[in-house]
Amino acid sequence: MKKVRLATAWLDGCSGCHMSLLDLDEALLPIAKRVDLVYGPLVDAQEFPKAVDVTLVEGAVSSQDDLEKIRTIRQRSKLVVALGDCAVTGNVPAMRSAIVPRKLLERIYVEGAQEQRVVPSEGVPALLRQPVPVHEVVKVDLHVPGCPPPPKAIAFVLGELCDGRVPNLGSKVKFG
Amino acid sequence: MQKITIDPITRIEGHGKIDLYLDANGDVADSHFHVTQVRGFEKFVEGRPFYEMPSITARICGICPVSHLLASAKACDAIMAVAPPPAAVRLRELVHCAQFVQSHALSFFHLSAPDLLLGFDSDPARRNILGLIEDHPEMARLGIALRKFGQETIEALARERVHPSWIVPGGVNAPLTAEARDRILVGLPQAHAAAVQTVGFFKGILDRFAEEIEHFGTEPTLHAAMVDEAGAAQWYDGWLKFKHPDGATAAADVRPSDYELFIGEASLRDSYLKAPYFKPLGYPSGVYRVGPLARLNVADSFGTLLADRELAEFRQRCGSPAHSSFHYHYARLIEALHALEKMELLLADRAILQPHVRARAAVNSLEGVGMIEAPRGILIHHYKVDEQGAIRWVNLIVATGHNNLALNRGIAQVARHFVHGAEIREGMLNRVSAVVRAYDPCLSCSTHADGTPALEFRIIGPGGSIIRR
Numbered sequence: 001m002k003k004v005r006l007a008t009a010w011l012d013g014c015s016g017c018h019m020s021l022l023d024l025d026e027a028l029l030p031i032a033k034r035v036d037l038v039y040g041p042l043v044d045a046q047e048f049p050k051a052v053d054v055t056l057v058e059g060a061v062s063s064q065d066d067l068e069k070i071r072t073i074r075q076r077s078k079l080v081v082a083l084g085d086c087a088v089t090g091n092v093p094a095m096r097s098a099i100v101p102r103k104l105l106e107r108i109y110v111e112g113a114q115e116q117r118v119v120p121s122e123g124v125p126a127l128l129r130q131p132v133p134v135h136e137v138v139k140v141d142l143h144v145p146g147c148p149p150p151p152k153a154i155a156f157v158l159g160e161l162c163d164g165r166v167p168n169l170g171s172k173v174k175f176g
Numbered sequence: 177m178q179k180i181t182i183d184p185i186t187r188i189e190g191h192g193k194i195d196l197y198l199d200a201n202g203d204v205a206d207s208h209f210h211v212t213q214v215r216g217f218e219k220f221v222e223g224r225p226f227y228e229m230p231s232i233t234a235r236i237c238g239i240c241p242v243s244h245l246l247a248s249a250k251a252c253d254a255i256m257a258v259a260p261p262p263a264a265v266r267l268r269e270l271v272h273c274a275q276f277v278q279s280h281a282l283s284f285f286h287l288s289a290p291d292l293l294l295g296f297d298s299d300p301a302r303r304n305i306l307g308l309i310e311d312h313p314e315m316a317r318l319g320i321a322l323r324k325f326g327q328e329t330i331e332a333l334a335r336e337r338v339h340p341s342w343i344v345p346g347g348v349n350a351p352l353t354a355e356a357r358d359r360i361l362v363g364l365p366q367a368h369a370a371a372v373q374t375v376g377f378f379k380g381i382l383d384r385f386a387e388e389i390e391h392f393g394t395e396p397t398l399h400a401a402m403v404d405e406a407g408a409a410q411w412y413d414g415w416l417k418f419k420h421p422d423g424a425t426a427a428a429d430v431r432p433s434d435y436e437l438f439i440g441e442a443s444l445r446d447s448y449l450k451a452p453y454f455k456p457l458g459y460p461s462g463v464y465r466v467g468p469l470a471r472l473n474v475a476d477s478f479g480t481l482l483a484d485r486e487l488a489e490f491r492q493r494c495g496s497p498a499h500s501s502f503h504y505h506y507a508r509l510i511e512a513l514h515a516l517e518k519m520e521l522l523l524a525d526r527a528i529l530q531p532h533v534r535a536r537a538a539v540n541s542l543e544g545v546g547m548i549e550a551p552r553g554i555l556i557h558h559y560k561v562d563e564q565g566a567i568r569w570v571n572l573i574v575a576t577g578h579n580n581l582a583l584n585r586g587i588a589q590v591a592r593h594f595v596h597g598a599e600i601r602e603g604m605l606n607r608v609s610a611v612v613r614a615y616d617p618c619l620s621c622s623t624h625a626d627g628t629p630a631l632e633f634r635i636i637g638p639g640g641s642i643i644r645r
Contacts, residue, residue, distance in 0.1 A: 012213065013187055016238020022286070023337055025324045026317075032306050044186045044285065044300040044606070051474045065191075065212060092235040096220040104216040110220065113450060115442035115459040122446040123195065123210040148238060148338050159202065 190619020202597020285319025392588025
């Protein structure tokens, strides 16, 4: 059987959704045989590859980098899955929405430092005015909520996708 | 100047990139390590009730949420001016040890073992945990089993593996049942054996990495860690100690509430990660390291049998203090073993089953500091509240931050030794990433400040063009 080209991506999140993926434990071993993991924080690819079958996206879209990444991901992936509450709703990253980025950055890097009190500006991406869920920027094919989504839900999603079906999550997930 | 960019730095936790600048001879003249996420927790929590802080700050990191839960709960204990009941202290220590096991297993097996076992120069398309499963299935299974044991213990205690709500201000929200204890005890001997086997295996291959040991961040720095009154390692509740590069004491018996006397923070123009420094030496001279290597260098002992035996051998092989950051791996594996020994001790004491596990109080102090040793090093949560308990001001200093200055120097050293411009091979750049992996940085933690983690590596040529991403 042809292997599924799987990518995972981490935008503005905490990696908890990726940890929940690793929490499949030994159940990862049979899945490992059915997928080629072509991109993500666990592998060494530097560039997002072309012709990806499924990309699991963790995190909200919060910076200029995130925005560019998610657009590339959408162009090069058949299916985009929003994995976890940050990707689905904005969740914790969006808690900064009421504060303008300049004030936020000054609080941290000017008020919150004793030496070189400057806001970083070289080689770092600009923050978006407000973090947004993935579906605000690109089309999302499947939403998997949870903070993080339980390992069983992720296993079900991957199993169904490997079999060529779009999973029906029903009661397997919830917010929070 | 030629510029090389590594973007993203892979197999680490969070987002970062590295720029290397090469001179006309193709030698590395300069390097910049950019952490590219900032999240703003210090600011956006202003106004929230203090008792929400453990749950909110757990979301700083999905790998070590237990660390943030503990440091936050301790800051809240201080605001309520309470001491958690004895059983709660033991349970917090137990869940903390379980987290060390899972986090250290993840760092070693899932992130770094592909370099160590498949090779720094091996095919990057297979140099990952799935490649490890194919080529070294026994080692991969060992790693998956160790991580699983840590995560299952967290689940048995706290009901959820990631972001559990069990650790609360004043203690924990439910006692340990005898059934749950017995379930943990069933898995413990096997996890213990796996840790012993891993340490033994690593000692057996250590000599293969003589070149990496000699060049992976060996510049002497201060080391900082928490110890108990007797000078033994203490991960949950101790005093901060700083040692000079020669091993002499630089500062000792520092209480959590006095951290600001010894730790200052500098902002960096090219990174969202601030650079803490040892205040008595000033910025940028006050470079210190934290985490497994620093803890082994600072503590006199672990206080558990096998870990102390391994510590003696570590000192004999690597020196005391050990300076090479490559030895973070070795130190991490000894700590995983200690964590399991400590879990055995905690579970053998029936006092851990006592039902009283939570102290309740309102605001009794307008300020509180919580400090613990997270798997990656010292973690400090510092809160100020108003009389109703609303957060007014927050400072968080996270393990990876403390290491920022040393990490930058380590990157420069590895790049100068391994990267030369005539023909840049992928394996050269992978070693630059690998020194970052040795520190096991958590860049999403480190930039809790609000945004997007991404470690990125670029090679920039004479004239400033980006040659390679």
